[in-house]
Amino acid sequence: MRVWIAGAGYGRGRVLDAEEARVPVLDHGITVGDGVFETVKGVGGQPFALTRHLRRLARSAAGIGLPAPDLDLIADGVGQALDANSDIQAARVRITVTDGPGPLGSSRSDGESTYIVAVGEFGEIAPHVDVAVVPWTRNENDVLSGLKTTSYAGNVVALDYARRRECGEAIFANTAGNLCEGTGSNIFLVLDGRLVTPPLSAGPLAGITRELVLEWAGGDEEDIPMAALADASEAFLTGTGRDVQPIRLVDGRALPAAPGPVTRKTMEVFTERGASDMDP
Numbered sequence: 001m002r003v004w005i006a007g008a009g010y011g012r013g014r015v016l017d018a019e020e021a022r023v024p025v026l027d028h029g030i031t032v033g034d035g036v037f038e039t040v041k042g043v044g045g046q047p048f049a050l051t052r053h054l055r056r057l058a059r060s061a062a063g064i065g066l067p068a069p070d071l072d073l074i075a076d077g078v079g080q081a082l083d084a085n086s087d088i089q090a091a092r093v094r095i096t097v098t099d100g101p102g103p104l105g106s107s108r109s110d111g112e113s114t115y116i117v118a119v120g121e122f123g124e125i126a127p128h129v130d131v132a133v134v135p136w137t138r139n140e141n142d143v144l145s146g147l148k149t150t151s152y153a154g155n156v157v158a159l160d161y162a163r164r165r166e167c168g169e170a171i172f173a174n175t176a177g178n179l180c181e182g183t184g185s186n187i188f189l190v191l192d193g194r195l196v197t198p199p200l201s202a203g204p205l206a207g208i209t210r211e212l213v214l215e216w217a218g219g220d221e222e223d224i225p226m227a228a229l230a231d232a233s234e235a236f237l238t239g240t241g242r243d244v245q246p247i248r249l250v251d252g253r254a255l256p257a258a259p260g261p262v263t264r265k266t267m268e269v270f271t272e273r274g275a276s277d278m279d280p
């Protein structure tokens with residue numbers, strides 16, 4: 001794998017073998033998880049929805065007080081990294097921006113950030129996913145809520161909880177007892193024939209797949225009590241690595257259909273619209 005890296009002694013960016021690329025050991029992305037990231041899908045060597053991803057990267061950076069990332073430089077790095085990995089079919093483009101090794105917090109200065117673009121491969125999307133609800137909550141009022149920071153250890157612990165129960169994704173409730181999101185996905189339910197998803201005030205990440213589903217297929221944003229999971233006739237997850245993926249089991253209980261008619265229609269609309277516009 002070849003990666004693109006800028007800052008950290010690499011100036012405006014270089015493409016290197018992943019084993020050769022080095023970041024300073026005192027980079028705050030490593031020492032305290034002070035960084036932000038994006039995962040972008042690469043299709044035929046082109047990034048999908050890059051403008052939206054870069055906008056969210058900038059929002060996440062602002063949310064933790066990182067110097068504003070140079071989005072043009074990163075877009076260029078994404079192109080170079082995809083070109084350098086053109087053998088990869090379903091590319092998983094991981095953009096990471098960290099604080100670098102300078103002073104922490106408000107005394108940090110511009111120009112010290114480390115930028116990395118690494119291209120891996122997405123696995124095939126399974127026809128459905130089983131989920132487990134974790135027995136602890138996600139705090140929708142946390143200062144990091146809704147930001148895509150490199151402090152994802154809580155999500156890793158939750159995913160591990162799900163995997164130990166033979167599930168592919170974990171689902172969080174928020175502190176109000178409402179549905180929030182998965183560890184790397186947003187969630188939609190069909191309740192009384194209506195497509196609904198938690199609002200951003202419930203604490204989920206503003207998922208780009210979620211955003212596109214709401215724009216292209218419709219659906220309402222509303223607080224959803226956890227108990228409603230038992231009443232859903234269908235449910236699905238959205239995310240860059242899974243697009244729109246039907247949920248089959250919730251904590252071992254089968255939903256009536258996976259995919260049901262609303263999910264199937266949403267999958268079709270997403271595939272069609274996504275294929276006709278690489279930067280929606």
Ligand code: PLP
Binds near residue numbers: 181184205239241
């Ligand atoms: N929620 C979390 C916590 C995520 O990390 C992600 C994506 O990685 C998502 C939701 C889905 O967002 P997107 O559709 O932009 O991939």
